Amino acid sequence: MSGSIDNKHALNYNVLMKMSTRKLILILAAAxxxxxxxxxxxxxxxxxxxxxVIYIDGEEYKRIDLSTAGKPYEITIETEFGSNTVLVEPGAxxxxxxxxxxxxxxxxxxxxxxxxxxxxxxxxxxxQIEGDKVDAWS
Amino acid sequence: MRGVKRLALxxxxxxxxxxxxxxxxxxxxxxxxxxxxxxxxxxxxxxxxYLLSRKEAGLILLMRIILGAVFAGxxxxxxxxxxxxxxxxxxxxFLKDRIVESRIWLISVFSALAHNLGQIIVCVLxxxxxxxxxxxxxxxxxxIITGSFTGFAAMYLIRAIRKIKL
Numbered sequence: 047m048s049g050s051i052d053n054k055h056a057l058n059y060n061v062l063m064k065m066s067t068r069k070l071i072l073i074l075a076a077a078x079x080x081x082x083x084x085x086x087x088x089x090x091x092x093x094x095x096x097x098x099v100i101y102i103d104g105e106e107y108k109r110i111d112l113s114t115a116g117k118p119y120e121i122t123i124e125t126e127f128g129s130n131t132v133l134v135e136p137g138a139x140x141x142x143x144x145x146x147x148x149x150x151x152x153x154x155x156x157x158x159x160x161x162x163x164x165x166x167x168x169x170x171x172x173x174q175i176e177g178d179k180v181d182a183w184s
Numbered sequence: 185m186r187g188v189k190r191l192a193l194x195x196x197x198x199x200x201x202x203x204x205x206x207x208x209x210x211x212x213x214x215x216x217x218x219x220x221x222x223x224x225x226x227x228x229x230x231x232x233x234y235l236l237s238r239k240e241a242g243l244i245l246l247m248r249i250i251l252g253a254v255f256a257g258x259x260x261x262x263x264x265x266x267x268x269x270x271x272x273x274x275x276x277x278f279l280k281d282r283i284v285e286s287r288i289w290l291i292s293v294f295s296a297l298a299h300n301l302g303q304i305i306v307c308v309l310x311x312x313x314x315x316x317x318x319x320x321x322x323x324x325x326x327x328i329i330t331g332s333f334t335g336f337a338a339m340y341l342i343r344a345i346r347k348i349k350l
Contacts, residue, residue, distance in 0.1 A: 067287075074293065078328045081321035088318060104312025147209070147261070153216035163315050165307075167218050168261065172313040 092161030093177035098139040100132065101172040112137050112175075127169040139173060141166065194232075194240055201228035201248040202255065209256040217319055219264075219303045220326045223296055223334055225252075229269075230276060230292055230338040235345060238277045245273050263310065264303050271302035288342065292335025296327040
């Protein structure tokens with residue numbers, strides 16, 4: 047085991063080598079915090095929306111007006127990739143069940159705002175809410 | 185180390201990577217974001233890069249991805265993990281001689297970032313919805329955290345295996 051700094055190529059990467067481990071960890075931690083802050087800022091600042099759009103394999107499959115949805119109802123989407131059941135409620139949309147292995151789309155919960163979409167990667171389904179107006183940004 | 189011993193070590197590492205990959209696939213994701221996972225099988229790839237060679241590590245990775253798709257995944261999982269895994273391996277190969285051995289964990293951070301970046305690119309190409317890029321900051325953050333974790337695991341494993349003198 048050689049933990050010494052006599053690696054012959056190491057000199058080329060002085061910046062990474064000269065930095066103390068403490069400094070490196072601080073930089074990485076800062077990067078992590080900044081990334082998470084950007085993400086949560088985006089989630090929190092996203093405008094509310096009433097139109098949900100379901101895309102399958104990049105193409106628009108269905109457009110649902112969530113404000114006019116009276117009783118909650120379910121849509122089952124069957125494709126060559128698999129099956130997902132989408133629950134439409136007044137003001138919200140979610141995936142209630144899916145036959146994919148990871149079930150990430152189900153765990154993503156209810157979508158009420160524009161911004162972050164629900165994704166089922168194995169089944170190539172994306173559910174997104176379109177913002178009513180982008181006034182929040184101006 | 186050469187000949188049969190080398191072959192045996194490659195087989196053992198492939199088997200270990202496959203087991204880790206299969207078990208990890210059964211653990212439900214803590215964060216409901218597609219692509220966020222521990223990436224524990226990457227420990228083996230990094231160990232192989234140091235104990236064997238870059239080429240053999242690439243072969244082990246390839247076998248793990250193919251067999252992993254057979255045992256624990258679907259064709260689409262194969263697409264995502266192969267592209268991400270390949271990028272991670274390229275980064276490892278590139279950094280191996282450029283970062284001192286006491287900082288192997290740093291290589292893991294960069295390769296985890298490469299893996300996540302590759303995965304989101306494939307995802308955007310497959311699903312054809314650029315809105316997915318909003319997950320990029322989460323994937324960078326998770327790459328740094330999981331990459332450091334698996335990196336330290338790989339570093340201590342490499343030290344331990346070297347002590348055995350295979």
